[in-house]
Amino acid sequence: DIQMTQSPSSLSASVGDRVTITCRASQSISNYLNWYQQKPGKAPKLLIYAASSLQSGVPSKFSGSGSGTDFTLTISSLQPEDFATYYCQQTYSTLWTFGQGTKVEIK
């Protein structure tokens, strides 16, 4: 199975900060990489697919980049509603896997 590793596992940031989360795959996955946001007690929400394509309705402050094994999710200016846990997911293989998550907390 393809292992996905996110870093950091958690971070503290202030409103207005630019935040970057990294996801690394155990083998090349081209750009078959998604990002999700999950708030406590809620279902996840798709933010980015194909590494850099913004899902419909998602604000442009979210952006994704990368290809091969290394990917990033960037939030350009953190707002109160962005404090959540973020997950990457690969769909390159038929057995999909998620990263362990990055919790973004208020500083």
Added chain:
Amino acid sequence: EVQLVESGGGLVQPGGSLRLSCAASGFTFSSYWMSWVRQAPGKGLEWVANIKQDGSEKYYEGSVRGRFTISRDNAKNSLYLQMNSLRAEDTAVYYCARDQQWLGNGFGYYYGMDVWGQGTTVTVSS
């Protein structure tokens, strides 16, 4: 409104069985792959299984293969997960999700889970 509603969760003893259901509405269910994803208490997301539009292809995460069976009934707009030989480590919130697809760059489709249910809780304990 596009919606997925799970049901069937509950408390079950180790070794027992449970069948989860997911009712879809607001979209053409038979046009989409569908997935089950779970989340153990305080833990991250884990993809469990998915199924092709016509049920002809199914894929499973390693720890559930041979114990869980994903199925669908397109006439009833419903997705199912039959869970047998349940273990304590299967305790989780189980979500059903729609697998949206976009044309890829020459290597198949891109997939992303764009619609999710609210989840149903499965607790495996004696």
